[in-house]
Amino acid sequence: MKGLLAGVTVAAAGLAGLIVAWLPTSQSGNAVLGTLTVTAAYVRPPAPPNTTAAVYVSVTNGTDKTQTLQSIRTDFAASAVVHSDTMTVAAFTVAPHQTAALTPGRGHIMAEQLYSTLKAGQRVHLTLTFVPAGAVSVTATVVGLTDPVPSIPGASS
Amino acid sequence: MTRVTGGLRVLITALLVVVLAGLTACSSGGGKPRPSDLNNQPSGNGKYQGWGLDPAQPRPSFTLTDTAGKPWSMATDSAGRPTFLFFGYTRCPDVCPTTLADIHTALTKLSVAEQKKVVIVFVTTDIKHDTPAVIKTWLANFSVGVQATFVGLTGTQAEVDAAQTAAHVTVASDGGQTHSAEVLLYGADDYARVKYLQSSNEAQQMAHDIPLVSVPA
Numbered sequence: 001m002k003g004l005l006a007g008v009t010v011a012a013a014g015l016a017g018l019i020v021a022w023l024p025t026s027q028s029g030n031a032v033l034g035t036l037t038v039t040a041a042y043v044r045p046p047a048p049p050n051t052t053a054a055v056y057v058s059v060t061n062g063t064d065k066t067q068t069l070q071s072i073r074t075d076f077a078a079s080a081v082v083h084s085d086t087m088t089v090a091a092f093t094v095a096p097h098q099t100a101a102l103t104p105g106r107g108h109i110m111a112e113q114l115y116s117t118l119k120a121g122q123r124v125h126l127t128l129t130f131v132p133a134g135a136v137s138v139t140a141t142v143v144g145l146t147d148p149v150p151s152i153p154g155a156s157s
Numbered sequence: 158m159t160r161v162t163g164g165l166r167v168l169i170t171a172l173l174v175v176v177l178a179g180l181t182a183c184s185s186g187g188g189k190p191r192p193s194d195l196n197n198q199p200s201g202n203g204k205y206q207g208w209g210l211d212p213a214q215p216r217p218s219f220t221l222t223d224t225a226g227k228p229w230s231m232a233t234d235s236a237g238r239p240t241f242l243f244f245g246y247t248r249c250p251d252v253c254p255t256t257l258a259d260i261h262t263a264l265t266k267l268s269v270a271e272q273k274k275v276v277i278v279f280v281t282t283d284i285k286h287d288t289p290a291v292i293k294t295w296l297a298n299f300s301v302g303v304q305a306t307f308v309g310l311t312g313t314q315a316e317v318d319a320a321q322t323a324a325h326v327t328v329a330s331d332g333g334q335t336h337s338a339e340v341l342l343y344g345a346d347d348y349a350r351v352k353y354l355q356s357s358n359e360a361q362q363m364a365h366d367i368p369l370v371s372v373p374a
Contacts, residue, residue: 047254048295050249
């Protein structure tokens with residue numbers, strides 16, 4: 001698959017990071033595929049003595065293809081994988097023209113082996129690689145240990 | 158595997174998306190809860206913003222070990238006081254700290270006098286890892302700045318399983334890592350008429366309902 005996504009630059013403020021990646025006409029010259037948007041990213045830091053953080057995001061898939069989160073890299077943890085609500089490693093897919101979210105009890109990105117203590121208000125960065133779209137850079141804000149759940153677009157009821 | 162190529166167009170947009178007060182109706186979790194009026198559905202327990210319980214559930218009878226290593230009775234040691242009951246484990250990065258954060262947030266909406274009436278009971282589902290000392294340290298993250306009583310409990314596997322059964326929640330599995338996300342709220346009359354499931358307005362629901370259960374129904 002060629003030429004779906006060039007790259008993404010991030011600018012975000014406050015609680016949520018928002019990235020819109022415009023997926024242009026593919027090199028095969030067929031069609032504009034749409035957009036892939038990641039919003040409302042936040043991190044719940046570990047409550048000591050726990051050492052594992054959870055990351056939540058909402059992803060709107062404006063493309064005509066199902067997008068599957070294949071890998072995650074972060075600048076604050078050595079390991080990051082998607083877990084389902086049952087704490088097992090799971091796939092995170094977003095159907096075409098749908099929004100799906102990782103929310104407490106319905107999946108999260110588990111971040112382990114943190115490089116340093118996360119502080120409330122701190123901004124961290126993740127690279128989420130979707131197939132077939134490509135890599136999306138996300139800025140997420142760390143909430144406080146006692147902060148309630150922020151609303152996330154696309155959170156299922 | 159997608160080959161990401163250069164020279165293609167990228168649209169960059171930055172927005173602040175802070176929606177702290179949105180309403181999210183819950184539909185997952187054990188049992189068949191009856192949604193309250195906040196979720197825009199009729200209910201016989203519409204005065205609560207959490208999920209109404211019909212019939213009401215009596216305060217369960219179980220005795221476990223608290224963080225001081227002493228026996229603690231759910232039936233008698235919190236009798237007559239509004240009491241949250243939640244089963245989880247401290248290594249959980251997801252529902253457990255979020256739920257305790259929501260309870261903390263709800264308590265901050267109350268007066269100190271109202272806070273002092275409330276008991277929060279956390280029962281570990283991971284008895285192998287969650288020693289009384291671990292539970293005590295973990296709970297302290299959420300009790301800071303509020304005047305409610307936080308109680309952390311553990312026991313044998315049989316005792317913890319029996320406590321979940323007595324509270325009518327699904328017994329945890331996978332070493333305690335798969336557990337009910339329900340939070341039960343018992344009132345001053347020692348009955349639970351409302352419970353909560355994880356949502357973005359859980360703290361708001363709890364804050365609304367605590368005063369309602371602080372006096373006998």
